[in-house]
Amino acid sequence: MKEFLQRTILLLGLHMITKYSQRLGYAISTLLVVCFAIRYHIKKNVSDDDPLFQDSPPKIDCPICFLPMPYNSGACGVHTSYQSCCGKIICCGCVQASRDEIKRRNKERSKKKKMEDLCPFCRTPPSNSDKEEVKRIEKRIKLNDAEAFLRFGNGYNYGIHWGLPKNRNKAFELYTQAAKLGSIEAQDQIAKAYKTGAYVFGQGVKWDMTKAQYHMELAAKGGHEIARHNLGLMEKGFNGNIYLAMKHFMIAASSGLEMSLKEVGEGHKAGYVTKDEYTKTLRAYQNVREEMKSEQRTKVAELYSSTYKIVGRN
Ligand SMILES: [Zn+2]
Numbered sequence: 001m002k003e004f005l006q007r008t009i010l011l012l013g014l015h016m017i018t019k020y021s022q023r024l025g026y027a028i029s030t031l032l033v034v035c036f037a038i039r040y041h042i043k044k045n046v047s048d049d050d051p052l053f054q055d056s057p058p059k060i061d062c063p064i065c066f067l068p069m070p071y072n073s074g075a076c077g078v079h080t081s082y083q084s085c086c087g088k089i090i091c092c093g094c095v096q097a098s099r100d101e102i103k104r105r106n107k108e109r110s111k112k113k114k115m116e117d118l119c120p121f122c123r124t125p126p127s128n129s130d131k132e133e134v135k136r137i138e139k140r141i142k143l144n145d146a147e148a149f150l151r152f153g154n155g156y157n158y159g160i161h162w163g164l165p166k167n168r169n170k171a172f173e174l175y176t177q178a179a180k181l182g183s184i185e186a187q188d189q190i191a192k193a194y195k196t197g198a199y200v201f202g203q204g205v206k207w208d209m210t211k212a213q214y215h216m217e218l219a220a221k222g223g224h225e226i227a228r229h230n231l232g233l234m235e236k237g238f239n240g241n242i243y244l245a246m247k248h249f250m251i252a253a254s255s256g257l258e259m260s261l262k263e264v265g266e267g268h269k270a271g272y273v274t275k276d277e278y279t280k281t282l283r284a285y286q287n288v289r290e291e292m293k294s295e296q297r298t299k300v301a302e303l304y305s306s307t308y309k310i311v312g313r314n
């Protein structure tokens with residue numbers, strides 16, 4: 001409500017500049033800009049018990065190498081892969097290790113029938129058609145697998161997987177189901193839907209920043225690294241409080257997110273983050289990145305970055 005009033009008064013000021021009195025309009029606008037600037041720099045104290053500003057929960061472990069993985073694939077330099085055969089989420093390092101092993105065995109087999117790629121966890125061959133993949137995910141949905149709901153949601157949201165048509169109403173329903181079953185990635189997708197208002201063209205949901213923030217907070221509390229970073233950006237820009245923004249960035253950086261660490265570094269240079277806070281965050285960042293490291297994961301990360309460079313050159 002307060003935000004709404006502030007924005008209404010600002011618009012009124014701008015309206016007065018153009019319509020009635022330039023001087024009065026300028027005075028109101030200047031006053032408001034000064035008020036926003038003061039508010040932006042006021043340090044808000046957050047209670048130690050505030051559930052929104054607690055450290056992130058422990059990361060999920062890869063069921064094969066048992067090393068921690070990020071909550072959303074690609075964050076913290078580690079990609080993950082969902083296996084529709086057994087419903088396991090596996091780190092990119094283990095997927096790559098399994099592929100390398102099959103390649104090695106196939107070389108030894110020379111004239112014998114070559115082995116095909118297998119699920120690194122349950123050793124099921126990959127589905128050989130979109131139809132089969134859809135069947136597998138439907139089977140997982142019957143088992144109330146939150147990830148399966150999420151994958152189908154993505155399928156309908158983007159309309160580029162497994163021959164599924166673009167249908168954002170359906171995608172939103174599936175994300176809601178996935179979120180109810182505990183998927184924090186689905187909470188982030190719901191937040192994105194409300195935030196971007198991308199669903200306004202006759203499908204999905206309308207633009208609603210209050211709902212977007214609510215779902216983003218649920219995702220962040222669940223450990224979603226990018227959602228936590230986006231909350232920081234929201235405080236920095238839309239809500240306008242640099243100290244709260246830094247609190248979010250410090251939590252996200254401590255869970256291994258590089259772009260949040262960059263924000264904390266800049267905040268430290270500008271005086272919004274103390275030296276102690278910066279040192280503590282940097283140490284936590286380094287520890288969690290070290291815990292997630294493996295030879296195979298580094299190999300995949302290098303592969304991704306060289307692919308990106310090639311794409312960039314073209
Ligand atoms: Zn692994």
Ligand SMILES: [Zn+2]
Pocket residue numbers: 083084085086087088119120121122123124
């Ligand atoms: Zn499997």
